[in-house]
Amino acid sequence: MTESATVTGSVTVRVPAKVNVQLAVGAARPDGFHDLANVFLAVGLYDEVTAVPADELTITCSGPDAAQVPLDRSNLAARAALALAERYGIEPAVHLHIAKDIPVAGGMAGGSADGAAALLACDALWSTGASREELLEICAELGSDVPFSLIGGAALGTGRGELLTPVETGGTFHWVFAVADGGLSTPVVFGEFDRLTAGTDVPEPAAAPALLDALASGDPVALAKTLSNDLQAAALSLRPSLAATLAAGTDAGALAALVSGSGPTTAFLVPDPETAHRVAAALTASGTCRTARVAVSPAPGATVV
Numbered sequence: 001m002t003e004s005a006t007v008t009g010s011v012t013v014r015v016p017a018k019v020n021v022q023l024a025v026g027a028a029r030p031d032g033f034h035d036l037a038n039v040f041l042a043v044g045l046y047d048e049v050t051a052v053p054a055d056e057l058t059i060t061c062s063g064p065d066a067a068q069v070p071l072d073r074s075n076l077a078a079r080a081a082l083a084l085a086e087r088y089g090i091e092p093a094v095h096l097h098i099a100k101d102i103p104v105a106g107g108m109a110g111g112s113a114d115g116a117a118a119l120l121a122c123d124a125l126w127s128t129g130a131s132r133e134e135l136l137e138i139c140a141e142l143g144s145d146v147p148f149s150l151i152g153g154a155a156l157g158t159g160r161g162e163l164l165t166p167v168e169t170g171g172t173f174h175w176v177f178a179v180a181d182g183g184l185s186t187p188v189v190f191g192e193f194d195r196l197t198a199g200t201d202v203p204e205p206a207a208a209p210a211l212l213d214a215l216a217s218g219d220p221v222a223l224a225k226t227l228s229n230d231l232q233a234a235a236l237s238l239r240p241s242l243a244a245t246l247a248a249g250t251d252a253g254a255l256a257a258l259v260s261g262s263g264p265t266t267a268f269l270v271p272d273p274e275t276a277h278r279v280a281a282a283l284t285a286s287g288t289c290r291t292a293r294v295a296v297s298p299a300p301g302a303t304v305v
Ligand code: C5P
Pocket: 032, 033, 034, 035, 036, 142, 143, 144, 145, 159, 160, 161, 186, 187, 188, 190
């Protein structure tokens, strides 16, 4: 890691997207966040963040959705570099290039992924010697989903999603993701969840034992029966057209369909790669989404390449 920084003067980190196979949401807390039981699965769609020494902190981004990515200090990659530099008393003199392949504002933690990747890249570039625990602590300060982007694989997130316990997976799961036109704002979706559940008794969020068993068994049919997302009704309320996308994927042979995180990307669990390609083609032809992507899970977390 350090050797690559010394030899080339740059460090590139590859980082995966995620899907939530269970997203159980509790009532709003006094701090505005919601307690979650959030079962994350990293999927093999990747961004790459390259850190190069520079006069000052700058960001560029390439990829089909690059125009939608902020290049100022609101970008989680910039915030990660600043947080690490401040902690170690280092000048944040780095250029970060994001090669973006994860859908933007899609509920697949693309921004969080870039935060985790930039943190790991700057850590290697600056040879800080930070422990894994310290990096995870900085990730949690950056956002609820950022720690998971660092560790990847599969994990249960509790608290606001940042307290992670690794979860066993017994095989490879195949997915299709339908990317919608335009994003959905995570706080707005949580706000809609609050509106829809107002006056009801929102139960304490808990991981479903049948879902954890299905992940451990590697059986997609068992997993399909247990997928759930408490934000789905809110995402559908804000974007009713997603119902047609979900139906197009299940009509084409997906075992199950759900909104990914806060959406608007929709996720389709399929039994094998052949079905994945068939469902992706049907989704594209249906006209109910902008594009469809095939990916497998679990995927490794942020890794220096
Ligand atoms: O943690 P992060 O900055 O990614 O969260 C973005 C927004 O999503 C928060 O400001 C909050 O509105 C909402 N959120 C929430 N409960 C969580 C995670 C996020 O209400 N557990």
